[in-house]
Amino acid sequence: MTAIVANSRQERWWNSRTAHRFMSHHLALIGMVMIAVLTLACVLGPYLLPYDSLHIDLRARFAPPFTGHHYLGTDPLGRDLAARLFMAGRISLLVGFSAMLLSTLIGTLVGVLAGYRGGWLGTTLMRTVDGFLSFPSIFLVLALSAALKPSPMMITVVIAATSWMEVARIVEAEVRSLREREFVQAGRMLGLSGTHIMFREILPNAMGPIIVAATLTVARAILMEAYVSFLGYGIQPPLPSWGNMLNGAQQYLGTAPWLAIIPGAAITIAVTSFNFIGDGLRDALDVRGDHT
Amino acid sequence: MRGFLLNRLSQSLVLLLIVSVIGFVVLNLIPGGPLAQFGLDPSMTQDDLDRLREQLGLNRPLWMQYLDWAWRLVQGDWGHSFRDGAPVLDVIGRHLVATLLLMGSSTVIAIAIGTWIGIRGATHRYSVFDYLATVGAMVALSIPTFWFGLVGIYVFSLRLGWLPAGNMYTIGDGSALNYLHHLIMPSIVLALVHVAIWSRYMRTATLDVISQEFVKTARAKGLSERRILMKHVVGNALLPMITLAGMQLPSVLTGALVTETVFTWPGMGRLFLDSLGYSDYPVVMGLLMFSAILVVLCNLVADIVVAIIDPRIRLS
Numbered sequence: 001m002t003a004i005v006a007n008s009r010q011e012r013w014w015n016s017r018t019a020h021r022f023m024s025h026h027l028a029l030i031g032m033v034m035i036a037v038l039t040l041a042c043v044l045g046p047y048l049l050p051y052d053s054l055h056i057d058l059r060a061r062f063a064p065p066f067t068g069h070h071y072l073g074t075d076p077l078g079r080d081l082a083a084r085l086f087m088a089g090r091i092s093l094l095v096g097f098s099a100m101l102l103s104t105l106i107g108t109l110v111g112v113l114a115g116y117r118g119g120w121l122g123t124t125l126m127r128t129v130d131g132f133l134s135f136p137s138i139f140l141v142l143a144l145s146a147a148l149k150p151s152p153m154m155i156t157v158v159i160a161a162t163s164w165m166e167v168a169r170i171v172e173a174e175v176r177s178l179r180e181r182e183f184v185q186a187g188r189m190l191g192l193s194g195t196h197i198m199f200r201e202i203l204p205n206a207m208g209p210i211i212v213a214a215t216l217t218v219a220r221a222i223l224m225e226a227y228v229s230f231l232g233y234g235i236q237p238p239l240p241s242w243g244n245m246l247n248g249a250q251q252y253l254g255t256a257p258w259l260a261i262i263p264g265a266a267i268t269i270a271v272t273s274f275n276f277i278g279d280g281l282r283d284a285l286d287v288r289g290d291h292t
Numbered sequence: 293m294r295g296f297l298l299n300r301l302s303q304s305l306v307l308l309l310i311v312s313v314i315g316f317v318v319l320n321l322i323p324g325g326p327l328a329q330f331g332l333d334p335s336m337t338q339d340d341l342d343r344l345r346e347q348l349g350l351n352r353p354l355w356m357q358y359l360d361w362a363w364r365l366v367q368g369d370w371g372h373s374f375r376d377g378a379p380v381l382d383v384i385g386r387h388l389v390a391t392l393l394l395m396g397s398s399t400v401i402a403i404a405i406g407t408w409i410g411i412r413g414a415t416h417r418y419s420v421f422d423y424l425a426t427v428g429a430m431v432a433l434s435i436p437t438f439w440f441g442l443v444g445i446y447v448f449s450l451r452l453g454w455l456p457a458g459n460m461y462t463i464g465d466g467s468a469l470n471y472l473h474h475l476i477m478p479s480i481v482l483a484l485v486h487v488a489i490w491s492r493y494m495r496t497a498t499l500d501v502i503s504q505e506f507v508k509t510a511r512a513k514g515l516s517e518r519r520i521l522m523k524h525v526v527g528n529a530l531l532p533m534i535t536l537a538g539m540q541l542p543s544v545l546t547g548a549l550v551t552e553t554v555f556t557w558p559g560m561g562r563l564f565l566d567s568l569g570y571s572d573y574p575v576v577m578g579l580l581m582f583s584a585i586l587v588v589l590c591n592l593v594a595d596i597v598v599a600i601i602d603p604r605i606r607l608s
Binding site (some may be wrong): 027127128130131132133134135136138139140142143144146147148219225226227230231233243246249251253254257258260262264267268271272275276286 | 310318347430431434436437439443450461470542545549576577580583584588591
C-alpha cells in the first residue's frame with residue numbers, strides 16, 4: 001500500500017530537483033569524475049600493468065617516472081610505482097569507505113538515541129561526544145593503533161572509533177528538531193514503538209545531513225589513514241597504502257622526489273574529490289550549515 | 293556574569309571527568325595495561341608480574357583503579373618516563389615551548405591571511421576572488437599536511453636552498469634570526485589548513501554582520517564603506533572567531549604532530565611519536581591527557597573572553 005502511494009508520487013530520481021541541482025554543481029561533477037577514474041584505475045590498473053606491485057627488480061632501482069618501462073618510476077627496491085600506487089589505492093579507498101560506514105553507523109545510532117530520548121541519557125551521550133572531540137584525533141588514533149595489532153581491519157575500526165562524533169552531533173540536532181513535529185506525535189498516538197518512530201519515521205527525514213556528513217567523513221578517513229600510515233602505525237608493509245608509500249620517502253627526497261610527490265598527489269586528489277562531492281550534495285540536498 | 297561563569301565552569305569540570313574516563317579506557321586497552329613496560333623485560337617472571345600487580349593495586353576493581361589514577365592526575369603525579377625516569381610533566385614541559393612557538397606563529401599566519409580572505413570574499417561575493425577562495429579552501433583542506441611539508445622541503449630547501457629542511461636552530465648559532473629562519477616553513481605548512489577554515493568562517497561571519505540593521509544605519513549616516521567595514525563589521529565578525537580558535541585547537545595539535553615529525557621540530561608531537569616508538573606509555577598517556585585538558589581549558593578561556601567582550605552572552 002505504502003509502496004504504491006510512494007511510487008505514484010515519486011518522480012524518477014534522475015529527474016528530481018535534487019539531482020538537477022547536483023548535476024549543475026561543477027565541482028561536484030569534477031569530484032565524481034575524478035573518483036570514478038581513480039577507482040577504476042585502482043581496480044583495473046594492476047591487471048593492465050606489466051609489473052606486479054611486489055616484483056622486486058634491483059637493476060631498475062630509482063627509475064624516474066615517464067622513462068622506460070616503468071610509467072611512474074620505481075622505488076628503492078625497484079618495485080613499479082604505478083602498480084604499487086594502484087594496489088595502495090585499493091587499500092586506502094577501502095579503509096576510508098569502510099571507516100565512513102562504521103563511523104556513520106555509530107554516529108547515527110548515538111545521535112538518534114540522544115536526540116529522541118533526551119534527558120540524562122541524551123546529555124550523557126552528547127557530553128561523551130564533547131569528550132572525544134577534546135582529544136586531538138591523531139593522538140588517540142596513534143595511541144590505539146600502537147597498542148592494538150595493526151591490520152587494515154583494526155585501522156578501520158580505530159579511525160571509525162575516533163571520527164563518529166561529527167555525525168552524532170548533526171543527527172542529534174536534526175532529530176531533536178524533528179521530535180516534536182506532528183507526524184511524530186501522530187506516530188506516538190498510534191502507539192508505535194519508540195524504536196519504530198526513531199528509525200522508521202524520524203531517521204528517513206534526517207537522511208540529507210547524514211549523507212553530506214558521511215561523504216565528508218570519507219575524505220577525513222582517507223586523510224587519517226594516510227597520516228597514521230605515514231607515521232608508521234597504520235597499514236603495515238608489504239601491504240601498500242598511499243600513506244605508507246610516503247613513509248621513508250623523506251630520506252630520498254633529494255634523489256627520488258617522485259616517491260613522495262606521486263602518492264601524496266593521489267591522496268590529495270581523492271580527498272579533494274570527496275570534499276567537492278560533499279559540497280555539491282550539501283547544496284543539492286539543501287542542508288544548511290557552515291561552509292567548511 | 294557570575295551565573296554564566298559558574299555554569300561554564302561546571303560544564304568544563306564534567307567534560308574533564310569524561311575526558312579522564314576516555315583516557316583511562318585507552319590506558320587499559322594497551323596490552324598488559326599499566327604493566328606493559330615490565331612485560332617487555334625478559335628477566336621478569338610471571339610471579340614478579342603478579343607481585344607488581346598486587347603492589348600497584350591492579351587487582352582491585354576497575355573503578356577503584358580509576359579513582360586512584362584520576363586522583364594522582366589531579367595531584368600532578370603523572371608517573372615517570374620509562375626512558376630516563378624523569379617525571380612525565382617535566383618531560384612534557386621541556387617540549388612545550390617548541391610546540392607553542394610553532395602553533396602560535398602558525399595561528400598568527402592563519403588568522404592574518406584567513407581574516408583578509410574571508411572579509412574580501414564577503415565584500416566581493418561571487419567574484420572571481422571569492423570563487424577561487426572557496427575552491428582553494430576545499431583543496432587546502434584536502435592536502436595532507438605531511439605531504440605539503442615534504443613538497444615544501446623539496447622546493448625551498450633542496451632545490452632553491454632558501455630555507456632549512458628541519459630542526460629548530462643551527463647548532464652553534466642561537467640567534468633569534470636563526471630560530472625565525474627555521475620557523476618559517478613549518479609554521480606556514482601548519483597554517484595552510486587553518487587559513488582555509490578561518491577564511492570560510494570569517495566569510496560567513498562577515499556576511500552575517502553585513503546584513504544587520506546597524507550596518508544599514510551606519511550607511512544611512514553616510515559613513516564611507518571602508519569606515520563601516522573597519523569600525524562596525526570586522527570587530528563584530530571577529531567575535532565568534534574567538535570561539536572558533538578554541539574549537540580548532542585539537543586540529544592544530546594534530547597538525548603540529550605531523551609537522552614536527554616532518555621538520556624534526558623538538559615539540560610535543562615528536563615527543564609523542566618518539567615515546568610511542570619506545571613504548572614509553574606513561575609519556576604517551578601523559579601527552580594524551582595533557583592535550584585534551586589543554587583543549588578543554590582553552591575552550592573555557594575562549595568562552596569567558598567572548599562573554600567579557602559581548603554583553604549579550606554575559607547577561608542572557
